[in-house]
Amino acid sequence: MKIRRFLTFPNVALALGLAFLYAPIIVMIVYSFNNSRLVTVWDAANSPTLRWYVALFQDRPVLQAAWLSIRVAAMSATGAVILGTLAGLVLARFGPFRGRALLRGLATAPLVMPEVITGLSMLLLFVSLEQLLRVLLGWQFDRGMLTIMLAHITFTMAYVTVVVQSRLASFDDSLEEAALDLGARPARVFFQITLPLIMPAIMSGWLLAFTLSWDDVVVSQFVAGPGANTLPMLIYSKVRLGVNPSVNALATLMVLIVATGVIVAAVMMKRAERRREREMRMADAGG
C-alpha cells in the first residue's frame, strides 16, 4: 500500500512534464490562427483566420524549399537504410573480423557527434574532393543537393545501424542457421529470412532517418552550396529575425503531418505485432 502512495509524486511530475512538452507546441498552433501581424498580440475581432496559411501556399521560395527537403530526406533515408542495415547485419551476425572494433566505433559515433563538427568536417571533405576531382579528372561539381544528401546519409545511417543491430540481437540466429544447414545460399537466407524478420526495424529506421534529414539545419548550412536552400535553412533564416506568423502556420502544418504519420505508423505496427503474436500462439497450440 505504501508503494502505491509513493507513486503519486511521480504521477504529478509526469503530468506536469507532459504539459511542459506540449504547451509550447499548442501555443504555437493557436497563434497560427491569429490575425495580428504582431504575433503575440491576440486580435480577438478578426481571429481565428486562415490568412497565414493562404499566404504560405502563395510563397514560392517556401514551396520550392519544401520540395527540395522532401526529395533530400527521402533519398537520404533510403541510402541510410541500405548502408545502415548492412552495417547492423555485419556487427550483429558476422562474428569477429579484423577492423570490427573500428567499424563499431565509426557506426555509432555520429549519434552523439555535435552537429557543427559533422558539418564542418563534411564541408572540408567536399572542398578537398572538389579540388582533387578538378586536378585529376577535370571534373567540376558544385555543392548542393548531392552534398547535402551525402552528409545526411552519413549521420542518419548511425541511427539505422543501432536500430537494426538491436533488433538482430533480440533474436538468435537459429532460423538463419537452419536455412544455411538446408543448403540455402547466404544471400537467399538474408532476403528470405533475415530481412522479413528485421523489417519493422528497417521501417522505423527509415522514418527516423527521414525526419532527421528533413529537420536538419546545421549540417545542411555547412555543406549546401549557394543554390540549395532546404526548408529548415529557410525557416532558420526567417526565425533569426524574430517570430513570424507564417512560420507559425508552417510549423502547425509540419507538426500535424508528422504527428498523424507517426501515430498511424505506431498503431499499424502494434496491430501487426499483435497479429503475429496471435499466430505464434495458435501455431504453438496446434503443434
Added chain:
Amino acid sequence: MAANGASLRSLLGTGRAGPLWELFFRFGPPRWSNYIRSHWAGQRLVISVPYLWLLLFFLAPFLIVLKISFAEFAPLGRPPFESILRWSEEGALQIKLLFTSYSYLLHEPLYVSAWLYSLKVAAVSTVLCLIVAYPMAYAIARASPASRYVLLMLIILPFWTSFLLRVYAWIGLLKTDGVINNVLMGLGIIDAPLAMMNTSFAVYVGIVYSYLPFMILPLYANLEKHDLTLLEAAQDLGSGPVRSFFSITLPLSLPGIVAGSLLVFIPAVGEYVIPTLLGSTDQLMIATLLSDEFFRNRDWPRASAVAIAMLLLLVVPIMIFQHFQNRELKGNKR
C-alpha cells in the same frame, strides 16, 4: 550453443567416441558467422560497403580537419589556407605545422570563457533534465502496460516533430511581450515583464525541453526492468518508501542515469541552434564561435582547431557512451 557443446563433451568424456565428437563439434552445424567466414566470398563485399562509406565520409573528414587546423590562414586564398605540405626547390617534401590556431584558443579570453560557459550550460542542463525526467520515467515504468504504450508515444512524439520549430515555439513564450509575460501580468503576479529571452535561463529551458526524451527513454528502459519484489522485501523489513528508493531503486538505475546524462551532455556542449535563437549575444557558446570563425571570418584553420579541441574534450564521454551502448546491445541477446 557453444556452452552446450562443451558440457556435452565433458559428459561424454574422452572415451573411444571422443575424437568423433570432437570432429562433430568442429564441423558441426554451421553458425551463420562461421559459415560466412569460411564459405562466402561475398562477405568481404558486404563488410566493405558500409566500411568504405564510413571511412570516406566520416573518418577522412576528421583527418582533413586535423590537417587544416595546423595550416596557415591565408585570408585571400581560395580555400583560405596554405597547404601544410610543400615541395621545396630541391624537390624535397616540406611539412609545415603551425600551432598558432591552438595557442590562440588557449590565450584568447573570449574562447576561454566560451569553453567554460559551454561546459557549464551542458552540465546544468543535464542535471535539470535528470531532475525533470527521473520522476516521469518512474511513473511510466510503473504504469499499467496499456497506458505505458500511450505515455511512451506521448514522450516520443515531440522528438519526431521538428527540433528547430520546437525551439522556435519558445521564442513566442519567452519574449518580453510573449505569452508567459502577458499571462503573468494579466493575473497581476508581476508588474513589469520579466526579461527571459536572450538569457542563460532561456538556453537552459531550450536544452532541457529539446533533450528531455533522450533522458527519459534510457531511464525508462532501465526502471522498467527492476524487480519489484526487492521493494516489497524492503517494505516488509520496515524500510520506508523514501529509504527504499534511495537504497534500492536509485543505485539500480545508475546505468540508465549515466546513459541518459551522456546523451544530453555530449550534444549540449556543441549545441548551436538553441543558443543562437534563445541565448544572449554577450555570452557565446563554443559552437557559435566555430561557425562565426568559419562563415564570418573565413578562418578555416582556427575553426578546425576549435572542432579538434571540442572533440578532444568530448572523446572521453563519447567513449563511455559507446561502452554503454555496446553493453546494452549485447544485453538484448536472449
